[in-house]
Amino acid sequence: MKELFLALLSGQRAHGYELKRSLEQEFGSLLPALNAGQIYTTLARLERDGLVVGEAVPGDSRGKRVYRLTEAGRALLAEWIETPASSRGLKDEFFMKFVIASSSGLAAPETLIERQRREYLQTLRDLNAVLEANGKGPAAELLVEGAILHLKADLEWLELIEQRLALREEAP
Amino acid sequence: MTAVLEARNLAKTYETGGAKVLALRGVDLSIKRGEFVAIMGPSGCGKSTLLNLLAGFDRPTAGEVWLGGERIDELSETELARLRRRKIGFVFQFFNLLPTLTAVENVELPLLLVGQRRRKARTSANALLSDLGIPDKHAVAPAELSGGQQQRVALARALANTPEIVLADEPTGNLDSAAARDVLGLLRQARDLGQTLLLVTHDASVASAADRVITLRDGLVANETALVAARQVTPLLELEGAQ
Numbered sequence: 001m002k003e004l005f006l007a008l009l010s011g012q013r014a015h016g017y018e019l020k021r022s023l024e025q026e027f028g029s030l031l032p033a034l035n036a037g038q039i040y041t042t043l044a045r046l047e048r049d050g051l052v053v054g055e056a057v058p059g060d061s062r063g064k065r066v067y068r069l070t071e072a073g074r075a076l077l078a079e080w081i082e083t084p085a086s087s088r089g090l091k092d093e094f095f096m097k098f099v100i101a102s103s104s105g106l107a108a109p110e111t112l113i114e115r116q117r118r119e120y121l122q123t124l125r126d127l128n129a130v131l132e133a134n135g136k137g138p139a140a141e142l143l144v145e146g147a148i149l150h151l152k153a154d155l156e157w158l159e160l161i162e163q164r165l166a167l168r169e170e171a172p
Numbered sequence: 173m174t175a176v177l178e179a180r181n182l183a184k185t186y187e188t189g190g191a192k193v194l195a196l197r198g199v200d201l202s203i204k205r206g207e208f209v210a211i212m213g214p215s216g217c218g219k220s221t222l223l224n225l226l227a228g229f230d231r232p233t234a235g236e237v238w239l240g241g242e243r244i245d246e247l248s249e250t251e252l253a254r255l256r257r258r259k260i261g262f263v264f265q266f267f268n269l270l271p272t273l274t275a276v277e278n279v280e281l282p283l284l285l286v287g288q289r290r291r292k293a294r295t296s297a298n299a300l301l302s303d304l305g306i307p308d309k310h311a312v313a314p315a316e317l318s319g320g321q322q323q324r325v326a327l328a329r330a331l332a333n334t335p336e337i338v339l340a341d342e343p344t345g346n347l348d349s350a351a352a353r354d355v356l357g358l359l360r361q362a363r364d365l366g367q368t369l370l371l372v373t374h375d376a377s378v379a380s381a382a383d384r385v386i387t388l389r390d391g392l393v394a395n396e397t398a399l400v401a402a403r404q405v406t407p408l409l410e411l412e413g414a415q
Contacts, residue, residue: 030408118397124380129402132353143408145349148377155376159387162394 001042002051006069006077009052013068016040030140043067051076088150098161109165113158120155124148175238176336176368177203177226182235184221184391195221197391198235203337203370208363210371210382218391219372220341226370227260227339228252240336257285261330263340267322269314269329276301276310279328286333300328304358320351327358337368344378356381 008014008022016039023031046052051073054065069077094116101107127144179201186193196218203209213219224230226237228244237245240259247255261282262268269278280297284290301310304324314322323343330338340359344352360381363369371382379385380399387394 027409029406032410114395114397117395118399121376121380121385121397122399122403124377125399126402126405128353128356128377128380130405130408131349132357140408147408152376159389159394163389 001038002046003077003080005042005046006051006073006080009067009069010074010077013066015057015064015066016043019043019067027139028137030143046073110162113162113165117155117158120151120158124151127151174205174241175202176205176207176240177201177370178236178238179222179226180236180238182222182225182237183233184218184225184230185233194391196225196232199388199391199393201386201393203368205368206363206366207384208360208369208371208382209384209386210373210379211386211388212373212376212379213388213394214374217388219374219388221391222388223339223341223370223372227262228256257282258333259336261333261335261338263323263326263330263338263343265342265345267314267319267326267346269322269326271314274311274313275306275317275325278314278325279332282329282332297328297332300332301325304328304331305354318351319347320354323347323351323355324358327355327362331362331367334367337370338362340369340371342373343371344373344375352378 004023005019008019014022016036020034020036020039023034043052043054047054047067049072050070052067053070054067057064057066094112098109098112098116101112102109127148130144131141179199182196182199182201183194184196186195199218199222201222211219211222221230225232225245226239228237228247232245235245236243239255242255244252244255256262269275270281273281276294276297279300280290280293283293283296288296298310301307301324304327306321306324306328309317309321314325317325327338327343330340338359343359344355347355356378359369359371363383369382371379373379376385383399385397385399387396
């Protein structure tokens with residue numbers, strides 16, 4: 001979240017409410033509703049870390065502050081922009097559950113796979129419904145299409161696990 | 173509920189160059205009236221073979237196929253052709269519309285083949301096309317329509333005779349993602365109106381449009397999953413550090 005704020009402040013100074021509005025414009029209903037508290041807590045942390053500076057608006061009795069990037073903030077933003085995002089890669093809750101629950105006998109592996117397959121297929125259906133409703137704009141469409149591709153890969157992976165499991169059972 | 177289409181221990185073996193290929197190794201399948209079922213699996217899993225057997229395009233090595241309470245795998249070619257015209261609607265990946273006929277002529281053809289009067293057939297065909305989102309262009313050749321529109325026409329043709337079941341073989345395989353969504357939406361719309369549907373696809377995302385997804389692997393049913401209506405998904409993104 002902090003990098004998003006730095007990026008929004010890179011072009012021009014802004015106060016908290018303007019940042020909130022910009023995020024809403026960029027991401028629309030993709031993002032959970034942001035409250036003022038989250039915005040101001042994040043800005044306070046950024047200021048504490050020397051990444052932004054807030055200045056009181058002269059003559060504003062409500063104590064409104066306008067924020068701008070510091071050199072350190074600009075450097076951190078540049079680094080964030082230059083660094084590719086790491087893949088979701090090996091983080092997978094299902095896999096850990098699968099290994100532990102199977103080895104400890106808490107659940108049959110086939111049952112876990114079956115439940116997980118239903119969840120992935122159902123999520124595919126849910127996401128396709130989002131695309132059909134088509135009210136969230138091109139950014140949302142890309143995000144959902146990406147999630148659909150991931151889910152298809154997850155389903156193929158379940159097939160693979162199931163096949164390996166069958167092979168293991170056939171082995172003497 | 174009664175089964176509209178049933179496969180009982182269905183097996184199919186091909187011989188190619190002296191080698192036996194077990195395409196299907198005993199598939200049981202039962203599709204109830206009004207159900208929308210998807211058969212999913214990678215190429216070579218047996219799904220095309222299964223579809224061909226269910227439609228009577230090919231004969232099983234063992235097992236039975238029942239359609240609307242009638243055993244069909246032992247019917248003669250003539251009987252099968254007649255049965256398909258009346259009881260099965262087909263939607264194919266490449267639309268398979270007759271290129272020399274107009275859109276509406278393609279849709280009314282199955283009606284004329286079962287002896288309906290020309291004027292009545294034309295009225296039904298026009299109404300079906302409009303229901304499926306082709307309000308005009310009824311008199312144009314398929315080649316002048318987009319892929320998505322051609323598939324709508326093909327779906328109208330498949331539904332024309334109110335068949336026992338519509339068999340859709342990779343119906344979105346040749347469409348862009350927006351047109352594919354439209355066609356899947358229309359299949360579900362047909363289901364909502366009581367039409368029984370069997371969709372065959374390699375694509376899990378397409379299969380998830382159905383209410384029941386059956387996965388084939390190596391000529392056998394590997395698993396089966398029932399789905400519910402789409403759940404609400406919001407919000408989509410999470411902000412790290414915002415709580």
